[in-house]
Amino acid sequence: MAQYFSRRNLFGAPLWLAAAGSLRPTDLYASYLASRHGENYRQIGIRPLINAAGTYTTLTGSVMSDDARQAMFEASKCFVPLVELQQVVGERIAKLIGVPAALVSAGAASAIQLATAACIAGKDPDKIHRLPQTEGMANEVIMVKQHRMGFDHAARASGAKIVEVDTLEELHKAIGPKTAMLFYVHIYEPKGKIREADFLAAGKKAGVPVFNDAAAELPPHDNLWKIVESGFDLVSFSGGKGLRGPQASGILVGRKELVEAAALNNNPYSDTIGRGMKVGKEEIMAVLKAVEVYMQRDHDADQKLWRGFMEHIAGEVAGTPSVKTEVYIPGPGGHPIPYLRIQWDEKKLGLTYAECAKKLSDGEPRIEVNTASDEINLASYNMYPGEERIVAWRLREIFRDAGKA
Numbered sequence: 001m002a003q004y005f006s007r008r009n010l011f012g013a014p015l016w017l018a019a020a021g022s023l024r025p026t027d028l029y030a031s032y033l034a035s036r037h038g039e040n041y042r043q044i045g046i047r048p049l050i051n052a053a054g055t056y057t058t059l060t061g062s063v064m065s066d067d068a069r070q071a072m073f074e075a076s077k078c079f080v081p082l083v084e085l086q087q088v089v090g091e092r093i094a095k096l097i098g099v100p101a102a103l104v105s106a107g108a109a110s111a112i113q114l115a116t117a118a119c120i121a122g123k124d125p126d127k128i129h130r131l132p133q134t135e136g137m138a139n140e141v142i143m144v145k146q147h148r149m150g151f152d153h154a155a156r157a158s159g160a161k162i163v164e165v166d167t168l169e170e171l172h173k174a175i176g177p178k179t180a181m182l183f184y185v186h187i188y189e190p191k192g193k194i195r196e197a198d199f200l201a202a203g204k205k206a207g208v209p210v211f212n213d214a215a216a217e218l219p220p221h222d223n224l225w226k227i228v229e230s231g232f233d234l235v236s237f238s239g240g241k242g243l244r245g246p247q248a249s250g251i252l253v254g255r256k257e258l259v260e261a262a263a264l265n266n267n268p269y270s271d272t273i274g275r276g277m278k279v280g281k282e283e284i285m286a287v288l289k290a291v292e293v294y295m296q297r298d299h300d301a302d303q304k305l306w307r308g309f310m311e312h313i314a315g316e317v318a319g320t321p322s323v324k325t326e327v328y329i330p331g332p333g334g335h336p337i338p339y340l341r342i343q344w345d346e347k348k349l350g351l352t353y354a355e356c357a358k359k360l361s362d363g364e365p366r367i368e369v370n371t372a373s374d375e376i377n378l379a380s381y382n383m384y385p386g387e388e389r390i391v392a393w394r395l396r397e398i399f400r401d402a403g404k405a
């Protein structure tokens with residue numbers, strides 16, 4: 001089981017799973033637990049969970065690939081010059097992806113902050129020292145109004161003043177001598193009125209750097225280079241979501257001059273805005289490995305595997321009266337991976353969506369899903385092979401017992 005995320009073994013189902021079809025749920029569960037090694041969490045009173053919700057930071061993002069985990073372990077054993085390591089790994093990641101330059105950050109939010117610092121202070125040591133004070137510097141960051149989100153705090157933390165625009169016309173008007181950076185959020189394109197290409201073109205025309213936050217936008221894997229290829233000067237990705245690197249890692253990719261400026265605003269240098277977002281040798285080496293593995297993965301096989309998880313669960317619960325299921329891939333504004341929507345008549349079944357989610361979360365093993373007012377919703381991305389059987393079994397059990405005291 002521990003081998004699942006390595007490429008070699010993607011479909012090499014572990015022995016216990018081969019027998020799982022003939023096991024009773026309790027045996028299946030015991031076998032599952034033995035395979036997942038969550039004991040250190042249990043010892044301190046934390047119950048590990050089956051993540052059928054998605055790559056949420058609060059549920060710890062994703063789980064590292066075996067290769068990344070091993071790289072982290074090996075990296076932890078000896079000393080290296082950290083500045084040199086950042087440089088070499090940045091170059092290697094850039095080459096692997098096919099972008100001009102890359103920098104390892106402490107997460108995508110950290111990449112947002114560093115991108116902003118790079119666009120405000122550049123490589124000027126005095127300005128780097130003064131951030132987040134920005135007197136005498138261009139410090140306005142323009143965002144589409146509907147793209148405002150918690151993570152734009154990271155841009156403000158570098159001293160940026162956010163200027164909101166609603167229409168393309170407003171955008172053109174807002175760009176001026178005080179503009180430091182244009183900030184787009186890739187997944188929010190459908191929310192606003194300004195198309196990504198138009199936003200980009202406005203920045204290009206004015207000669208202002210344009211940044212795109214694509215933290216959780218893997219898959220599709222080609223986002224890794226396509227957003228830069230399309231013309232964005234800087235793009236951020238979370239290392240602990242789609243890439244399956246360490247949770248506390250990210251990458252900033254893009255134009256060489258700006259990535260270099262970001263690096264100068266970053267740790268390990270002490271007198272920088274980035275010093276509090278330190279990345280250690282362990283994260284740096286692990287994120288390099290995560291990118292390597294991600295570039296070689298069979299992404300179509302992943303999609304098939306994930307769809308299989310969702311279809312299995314859908315098939316298992318289909319017989320329950322009033323239960324409806326749908327396996328689907330969200331359109332623009334969603335993550336292109338298979339999800340499963342389960343709906344039922346709450347009155348007929350004697351079970352609300354919230355109650356169902358609570359029972360999944362309170363039970364053993366703990367299972368986390370998404371709830372809405374009219375469905376429970378499962379994401380496939382973070383599930384291990386075999387877990388779809390456990391989720392299906394728990395759901396059937398909950399449905400069977402619904403309405404009973």
Ligand SMILES: *Cc1c(COP(=O)(O)O)cnc(C)c1O
Pocket residue numbers: 057106107108109110151185187213214215216237238239240249250
């Ligand atoms: C998750 C996320 C971030 C933050 O990523 P971290 O790697 O956790 O710092 C930023 N922006 C968006 C859109 C995200 O989904």
